Each structure stands twice: as structure tokens, then as C-alpha cells.
Amino acid sequence: MPELPEVETVVRQLRRKIVHRRVVSGRILHKNVVEGISSRKFLSSIKGKMIQAVTRRGKFIIFTLDNGRDWISHLGMTGKYVVCGDHGGASKHRRAYFSLSGGCELIFVDMRVFGKMLLVDSGTGYLAHLGVEPLSDDLDARYLRAALARRRIPIKTVLMDQKMVAGIGNIYASEILFDARLSPRKQAHRLTRKETVRLTESIKRILKQAVELNGTTISDFRGVDDKSGRFQEMLKVYGRRGESCYACGHPIRRIVQAQRSTFYCTHCQRAG
DNA sequence: CCAACGTCCTGCGTGC
DNA sequence: TGCACGCAGGACGTTG
Incomplete structure (x- = not known):
């Protein structure tokens, strides 16, 4: 969840x-x-x-x-x-x-x-395989550029790789890529320097905002005290298949990548 | 080393 | 009504 x-x-x-x-x-x-x-x-x-x-x-x-x-x-x-x-x-x-x-x-x-x-x-390094914390200074465009350079798979799939950046899952991967105006299908190693900077900023912006809103509540996620998160009101693409993009009006598309749903706007997030 | 795919579970909505 | 199937916010092991 x-x-x-x-x-x-x-x-x-x-x-x-x-x-x-x-x-x-x-x-x-x-x-x-x-x-x-x-x-x-x-x-x-x-x-x-x-x-x-x-x-x-x-x-x-x-x-x-x-x-x-x-x-x-x-x-x-x-x-x-x-x-x-x-x-x-x-x-x-x-x-x-x-x-x-x-x-x-x-x-x-x-x-x-x-x-x-x-x-x-304590200190046995059980979690040592995890990548950087996205909201820490360890994640910057330089780190991301190096990490993406060797990956020949779509950027969406890489974002969910916990060994690269720890904490991003299926919802925020789609939301981050919409925010960065990047196609989820774009191969990771093909991102330009400029796109990598944008992606870094979007990762931090979206996750920070979601933390401030206590996360996303869809179906049954609840906090410990049963309060709903409020980020679901901010979702721009996730779960919106067929609905109009808030930015351009084109329908949001759902595709499957690495056996997981990806949602994106083919107009705002053009490959290339 | 990397990428693709199956698997671990349960429950719900949809369509025939 | 029953049933098969697809889908669900994840991670890991196996295979090529």
C-alpha cells in the first residue's frame, strides 16, 4: 500500500x-x-x-x-x-x-x-542496499544522472527501483513524471541533463507535498489514527484513465510497465 | 552486470 | 447467481 x-x-x-x-x-x-x-x-x-x-x-x-x-x-x-x-x-x-x-x-x-x-x-546494514533518501541532499541531479546513465529501461520503472532512490512507488512515480513533463516510456539513459534536473525537482516537490498532506488515501489507506491523507485530491494522472488532463484536456492514458499500471498524459508528457 | 518475468497473498469489481 | 478474470500503493528470486 x-x-x-x-x-x-x-x-x-x-x-x-x-x-x-x-x-x-x-x-x-x-x-x-x-x-x-x-x-x-x-x-x-x-x-x-x-x-x-x-x-x-x-x-x-x-x-x-x-x-x-x-x-x-x-x-x-x-x-x-x-x-x-x-x-x-x-x-x-x-x-x-x-x-x-x-x-x-x-x-x-x-x-x-x-x-x-x-x-x-543495529548497524548490520540490513537496509544498506537501499538507494538515497529522495528528500535528503543525497539526491541531486548529479546523483540521478549517474544512476540513470546505465539503465536501459523506461524511466518510470527506474523511479520505482528502491536501490536507486528509496521510497517511490507506483502512484508517486506517475505523479512525479507528470510534474516533470516526462514520458514514462522514455528510456532512463536518454534523459538530458536538463530533464534530469527537472526530474530531481519533481521528485522532491511531489514527495514533500504528499508528506505535508499526510499521504494519499485511496480505497483503504488510513493513518494510525484513522485520518485520511489528502494527497489524493492532488493526483493529476494516477487512476484517471480516460479522464481529461487538467493541463491540456487530452485523455489520460493507462499503460502497463513492468507489470504495473502507469498513468500519463500523452500530450503533456511527450517522448522525445 | 542488467532486464524481464513469475511469485508470494487476499479481496473486489466487472462482464459473461 | 456463479464464475473467471483483471486489478490492487511491493519486493524478491529466478532465468536468460
């Missing part, structure tokens, strides 16, 4: 509610949720530990524990965390349950079970 803005929203909400609480007990309700070790081992490793911080890297959530280990979680397509009996905790798609100190409950709900949680020693 979530891309960088949604995960950032979740992390900020979780931070307010669960930092400095201890894990009193827990239950894993689906066998595929914990990766690498058994559910039993996972639970015994986090039990009694305090959550010192909640942070984000790409689309991963990191719960820093006070025993030198990180509890890392990915929401997959449909995962979400519900805290303290907030709306949604009673879902039949509950996959994990944690009782925290102070009478607080943390519940992981995930219909499709693509979400994951695992435990790593």
Missing part, C-alpha cells in the same frame, strides 16, 4: 504514541509475517524491550529497541499499524498483536500479507 509519504505519516503517528513504551507481550497471528526467525523467537527477543525510537528508511519502518536491535517492518501493499484500540484494530486481517506498557496495544493489520517484520542487530 504505502510509499514514502504514507510510511512517513505512519512513522510520525507511531512515534507520538509508542516511543518509550515497553513490549509487554505479543502474538503473531499469521505465519508469513515474521521473516528469518520463528515467531516464538521474534516475540521472546522483543519482550520486555523498550521502543526507543521510530524512524523510516525508504518504505521501511524501524523500531529501535533498547537491546541494540532494530525491529524492522515493511507494510507491503496493504499493511497498517493500529494503536491503542484506534479504529480498524478489530479487523479480521489482524496479523500480529503487541501489548505495550501503559495499557497500549499495537496491532498489525494486513489483508494481503505482503507486509513483514524482522529483527536485526
Whole structure:
């Protein structure tokens, strides 16, 4: 479900509610949720530990524990965390349950079970394969130009490659390319210097705006406290197949790239 | 090294 | 009504 803005929203909400609480007990309700070790081992490793911080890297959530280990979680397509009996905790798609100190409950709900949680020693570099954080200074036109130069695939597909830039998914890839007036079909290595600068600016502008609006709520995405994001009101192309482009009036087209939907305006985003 | 494709899951809407 | 199929905000392993 979530891309960088949604995960950032979740992390900020979780931070307010669960930092400095201890894990009193827990239950894993689906066998595929914990990766690498058994559910039993996972639970015994986090039990009694305090959550010192909640942070984000790409689309991963990191719960820093006070025993030198990180509890890392990915929401997959449909995962979400519900805290303290907030709306949604009673879902039949509950996959994990944690009782925290102070009478607080943390519940992981995930219909499709693509979400994951695992435990790593802090600083082992489990997330080291991820590319730069798009909202940090690490992402600039120079970095992007070098990264794109060796890729012989469409720019849309490259934008979603977490090893290049971490956090962009299917919705924001389309929105970013519309903002940059670039065709999603253009081969990555064929972007000009000028286009690369534009793309860099669009990545930052769109993601920053989406974070400010608490992400995009389509179908069932909700923040931890069940508030909707508001970026869906800003979507210019995603999910708008056949509708008129707000800029030029031409119909928005849907194509499939790397088995994912891409939406774009063939007039505003001409190849070439 | 790179690119393309299948797979892990469940549920919903659509059309026959 | 039933059923097959396409679609869904992701990532990774295998194959060529």
C-alpha cells in the first residue's frame, strides 16, 4: 500500500504514541509475517524491550529497541499499524498483536500479507542496499544522472527501483513524471541533463507535498489514527484513465510497465 | 552486470 | 447467481 509519504505519516503517528513504551507481550497471528526467525523467537527477543525510537528508511519502518536491535517492518501493499484500540484494530486481517506498557496495544493489520517484520542487530546494514533518501541532499541531479546513465529501461520503472532512490512507488512515480513533463516510456539513459534536473525537482516537490498532506488515501489507506491523507485530491494522472488532463484536456492514458499500471498524459508528457 | 518475468497473498469489481 | 478474470500503493528470486 504505502510509499514514502504514507510510511512517513505512519512513522510520525507511531512515534507520538509508542516511543518509550515497553513490549509487554505479543502474538503473531499469521505465519508469513515474521521473516528469518520463528515467531516464538521474534516475540521472546522483543519482550520486555523498550521502543526507543521510530524512524523510516525508504518504505521501511524501524523500531529501535533498547537491546541494540532494530525491529524492522515493511507494510507491503496493504499493511497498517493500529494503536491503542484506534479504529480498524478489530479487523479480521489482524496479523500480529503487541501489548505495550501503559495499557497500549499495537496491532498489525494486513489483508494481503505482503507486509513483514524482522529483527536485526543495529548497524548490520540490513537496509544498506537501499538507494538515497529522495528528500535528503543525497539526491541531486548529479546523483540521478549517474544512476540513470546505465539503465536501459523506461524511466518510470527506474523511479520505482528502491536501490536507486528509496521510497517511490507506483502512484508517486506517475505523479512525479507528470510534474516533470516526462514520458514514462522514455528510456532512463536518454534523459538530458536538463530533464534530469527537472526530474530531481519533481521528485522532491511531489514527495514533500504528499508528506505535508499526510499521504494519499485511496480505497483503504488510513493513518494510525484513522485520518485520511489528502494527497489524493492532488493526483493529476494516477487512476484517471480516460479522464481529461487538467493541463491540456487530452485523455489520460493507462499503460502497463513492468507489470504495473502507469498513468500519463500523452500530450503533456511527450517522448522525445 | 542488467532486464524481464513469475511469485508470494487476499479481496473486489466487472462482464459473461 | 456463479464464475473467471483483471486489478490492487511491493519486493524478491529466478532465468536468460
